[in-house]
Amino acid sequence: MIMAVQCGEFYNLADKMHKKNLTAQEICYRSSINRAYYGAFHAAKIYLNLHGKVPHTDVILKLTRKHRTLGDMLGTLFETRKDADYEIEISFSESDVRKALKKADTIIYSLAPSKP
Numbered sequence: 001m002i003m004a005v006q007c008g009e010f011y012n013l014a015d016k017m018h019k020k021n022l023t024a025q026e027i028c029y030r031s032s033i034n035r036a037y038y039g040a041f042h043a044a045k046i047y048l049n050l051h052g053k054v055p056h057t058d059v060i061l062k063l064t065r066k067h068r069t070l071g072d073m074l075g076t077l078f079e080t081r082k083d084a085d086y087e088i089e090i091s092f093s094e095s096d097v098r099k100a101l102k103k104a105d106t107i108i109y110s111l112a113p114s115k116p
Contacts, residue, residue, distance in 0.1 A: 011039035011104050014097075029092040030084040036097075036104035037081035040074055047111040070110055073103045 014035035044063045045054060056078055064071025080100055083090055 032097045033084040033100045036100045040104040040107040043108040043111045
């Protein structure tokens, strides 16, 4: 299946936003967390062979059944993403972004098809 966007591109954008956030803007932290999550979410959907609009909780549950640690990571990342998107009274830090990027990176590259 040809995709307009690859999972890693979400991660790469999150990483770039994080690295270029020289003024430590809260909105960049939140946006980086969001993009990191979606990179991991789409990697899980592809790995699980799910297509179309699938509830996030279904993807997390199915991934947890196959790979407990990765599913738990995706669940935690989902909660962090929701907080970053909807809970404007919560502050995020550089450390929060680094943790989200690390989780997303682990999920994306653990689920990527191995190349010969």
